[in-house]
Amino acid sequence: MILAHAHRVSRRYGTVLALDEVDLDVRAGELVGLLGPNGAGKSTLINLLVGLRRPSSGRVELNGGDPRDPASRRQLGVTPQETGLPGTLRVGEVVDFVSAHYPDPIPRDELLDRFGLGAQVRRQCGGLSGGQKRRLAVALAFVGRPRLVVLDEPTTGLDVEARHALWDAIRAFHADGGTVLLSSHYLEEVEALAQRVVVIGKGRVLADDSVDAIRAVVGVRRVSLTVDAVPALPGVVRTEQVDGRTHLLTADADQLVRDLVASGVAFRNLEVRPTSLEEAFLAITTADAEPAPA
Amino acid sequence: MQLVLTHARYQLLETIRIPIAIFGSAFFPAVAMLFFVVPFAGKDPVGATFATASMVTFSVMSANIFQYGVGVAEDRAQPWDPFTRTLPVGPAPRFAGRIGAGLVVTYLSLIPLVVIAATLTDAQITPGSFLLALGTVGVISVPFTLMGLSIGYALPSKAAIVVAQIVFFPLAFGGGLLSAPDQAPGFVETIAPFLPTRGAVELVWAAVGDYSVNPLSLVMLGVWVAALAGLAGWAYRRDEGRRFS
Numbered sequence: 408m409i410l411a412h413a414h415r416v417s418r419r420y421g422t423v424l425a426l427d428e429v430d431l432d433v434r435a436g437e438l439v440g441l442l443g444p445n446g447a448g449k450s451t452l453i454n455l456l457v458g459l460r461r462p463s464s465g466r467v468e469l470n471g472g473d474p475r476d477p478a479s480r481r482q483l484g485v486t487p488q489e490t491g492l493p494g495t496l497r498v499g500e501v502v503d504f505v506s507a508h509y510p511d512p513i514p515r516d517e518l519l520d521r522f523g524l525g526a527q528v529r530r531q532c533g534g535l536s537g538g539q540k541r542r543l544a545v546a547l548a549f550v551g552r553p554r555l556v557v558l559d560e561p562t563t564g565l566d567v568e569a570r571h572a573l574w575d576a577i578r579a580f581h582a583d584g585g586t587v588l589l590s591s592h593y594l595e596e597v598e599a600l601a602q603r604v605v606v607i608g609k610g611r612v613l614a615d616d617s618v619d620a621i622r623a624v625v626g627v628r629r630v631s632l633t634v635d636a637v638p639a640l641p642g643v644v645r646t647e648q649v650d651g652r653t654h655l656l657t658a659d660a661d662q663l664v665r666d667l668v669a670s671g672v673a674f675r676n677l678e679v680r681p682t683s684l685e686e687a688f689l690a691i692t693t694a695d696a697e698p699a700p701a
Numbered sequence: 702m703q704l705v706l707t708h709a710r711y712q713l714l715e716t717i718r719i720p721i722a723i724f725g726s727a728f729f730p731a732v733a734m735l736f737f738v739v740p741f742a743g744k745d746p747v748g749a750t751f752a753t754a755s756m757v758t759f760s761v762m763s764a765n766i767f768q769y770g771v772g773v774a775e776d777r778a779q780p781w782d783p784f785t786r787t788l789p790v791g792p793a794p795r796f797a798g799r800i801g802a803g804l805v806v807t808y809l810s811l812i813p814l815v816v817i818a819a820t821l822t823d824a825q826i827t828p829g830s831f832l833l834a835l836g837t838v839g840v841i842s843v844p845f846t847l848m849g850l851s852i853g854y855a856l857p858s859k860a861a862i863v864v865a866q867i868v869f870f871p872l873a874f875g876g877g878l879l880s881a882p883d884q885a886p887g888f889v890e891t892i893a894p895f896l897p898t899r900g901a902v903e904l905v906w907a908a909v910g911d912y913s914v915n916p917l918s919l920v921m922l923g924v925w926v927a928a929l930a931g932l933a934g935w936a937y938r939r940d941e942g943r944r945f946s
Contacts, residue, residue: 457787477791485787491780495718496711507707508788531718547784 408435409468410555410586411456416465417610418451425451427610428465433588435554438581440601440618441590448610449590450488453559456588457485470555481509484548488559488590490540494533498524498543501532502550509551522546523572538569545573549580556580558589562596574600627682628660632667634674640666656682704790708798713805726767727810730760734814739821747910748881749824754834754909755878756814758902761838762872764807765845766852766865769799773853774861777940792937800846807842808835826909834908841901844922847929848897854936872898882906894918897925 411433418426426448433439441449454460455467458474472479492501499515506512519525522542527535535543545561558577562570577600581587591597597604597618604621606614614621627644631654637646642663645656657663660679667674716723734756742748776782785795818824826834848868852861876898877885885893893899894915900922906912 454783459783459786477789480787480789483787483789485784487780487784487787489780491782491784493711493715493779493781495715500711500714504707504711505788507704508790544784551789 409433410435410470411557411588412466412468413452413456414466414468416452416455416462416467418448418455418460419463425610426455426462429607429610429612431456431605431612431615433555433586435586436581436584437603438577438587438601439589440597440604441588441607442592442594442597442604443590443607444592447607449607450559451610452607453557453588453590457483457557482551482554484551484553484556486545486548486556486558486561488563490537490544492532492535492540492543494531496532497528498530498532498535499528501543502547505547505550511552512550513552518546518550521549521576523569538565541565542569542573545576549576553585555586555588558587560590560592562591562593570596627656627658629678629680629682630655630657630660630663630667631676631678631680632674633676634672636672638667638670638672640670642666652676704794705797705801708794709801709805710798712799712802716802716806723806723809726764726806727760727813729763730756730810731813731817733759734817735821739817742881743822746823746825749818749822750826750910751882751906751912753814753818753822753824754905755902757811757834757838758841758898758905759873759878760811760814761807761842762845762878762898762901763869764810765803765842766849766869768803768806769846769849770852770861770865771858773799773850774856774858777854778858796850796937799850803846803849804839804842807838811838830909834905837904837908841904844897844901844926844929847926847933850933851929851936854933854940872896876902878902882912895921897922897929900925 409432411431413429413431415428415430416426417424417428429448429452431452441452443449451460455462456469456474458469458476458480461475467474469479470482474480496504498519502515502518506515513521515528516525519528522545524539524543524546527539527543532540532543541562541564545558548556548558556577561577562573565573574596577587577589587600589597589600602617604614604616604618605612606621631652633651634653637653637655640655640663642657642659643655644658647654647656655663664677664679667677734753738749738752738756742752849865852864852868856864873879875889875892876896877889877893878898880886880889883890894917899915900918903912903914903918904922907914
């Protein structure tokens with residue numbers, strides 16, 4: 408059962424191509440992380456999927472229908488990237504307002520307690536702290552007992568403790584059979600929550616696979632050494648100089664080391680380590696925009 | 702229907718939490734009434750009644766053009782607005798709720814005018830005519846509400862403020878709201894029937910006194926309502942929140 412579907416979707420803003428023929432399927436029960444740097448097209452893709460914008464070309468479907476048709480959004484919950492709560496309304500009023508749109512909403516106090524906002528019912532939204540506003544914005548996505556929740560950078564601006572509390576809420580929803588599509592530029596977040604990662608860069612899907620598979624497919628390793636002058640070597644995706652050490656990122660560390668020895672250059676303290684997902688992800692997004700084999 | 706009331710209720714709650722917003726739409730017509738109607742037409746029962754009716758129309762127009770034109774454009778710039786568009790409702794309950802709330806604010810903004818007319822002028826009205834006028838205010842809110850919604854959904858907020866200010870004065874003057882019935886300057890009498898303000902004020906004049914409505918003004922009012930409804934619907938559908946190029 409596919410809950411959200413994008414087929415060769417492109418979206419232009421004027422002359423800027425924000426999304427370039429993107430395909431994405433989110434199946435029932437999945438927890439999908441949408442990963443990419445700022446400006447990669449994550450929010451644009453999300454806005455198309457929840458019906459806020461229309462694609463320039465291609466097709467988007469939500470629960471098998473057009474996301475711009477209200478009926479398609481009946482089992483959808485959304486947290487937008489920006490927290491814009493009406494400042495003069497009280498927390499309880501905002502929850503009641505959103506609840507009124509669903510046939511069987513979660514009771515207000517239960518929802519607020521789940522997100523640690525029980526004591527704030529009577530506060531005006533304008534007076535909440537940044538973290539409280541963000542938690543309320545995420546809570547609102549769950550009011551209508553949705554099947555699919557779409558969270559656009561849900562934990563931006565939260566401290567570690569609040570972030571972990573939110574993660575628990577998202578995991579609990581997923582454990583009950585809920586489907587989640589979440590965008591993030593925190594790799595830690597995607598690694599902690601998602602089973603499947605879709606890496607987006609420059610408006611294209613660069614990779615779509617499990618967290619482990621993405622790491623393996625990209626297979627970027629870090630070769631560190633102390634050397635006076637680095638010769639030009641094939642297969643190096645990135646070169647960094649930190650504190651006198653040279654770090655070379657490559658997909659084939661064995662061949663690089665062979666080439667390094669063959670080049671005859673004098674080097675010391677050679678080290679080969681696997682990269683973090685962050686480094687892998689930087690490597691595939693900053694290298695050319697060819698999609699990685701999935 | 703339940704949703705319409707919900708949207709209207711929260712719209713009003715937001716307005717009422719900042720009471721100066723209501724004060725603003727009541728202020729200008731009330732001051733115009735004090736400066737122009739009370740000293741010049743205050744002692745003439747018929748003139749004062751018609752002049753009050755004109756000011757009521759003026760107030761209905763400015764309250765609606767501004768609260769929708771500027772209010773909608775500003776709401777669209779807030780992230781809350783795109784969020785509400787992901788809720789499983791179409792545009793109808795939000796449109797209707799907003800209009801219900803707008804009508805309440807419109808009526809509230811007329812209170813000072815009516816109080817001034819009753820206490821400081823010789824304006825006269827029978828209870829029956831008063832009720833008729835109350836209903837008429839609801840009817841003539843329609844074109845100005847649609848005009849405000851068109852502006853608010855079509856333009857970003859800074860442009861909406863300017864356009865609202867630009868359209869409202871020519872409409873008031875050109876429609877003959879600033880003159881006694883049929884005593885406006887010649888060119889105004891010529892163009893007035895083609896403006897929505899004219900049909901609107903003639904309905905109010907007819908409600909409060911002895912005035913027979915010009916059929917042309919009424920037909921044109923109908924044309925304006927249809928055209929503005931189309932424009933507002935179009936502007937809403939093409940709206941995707943803020944637009945950057």
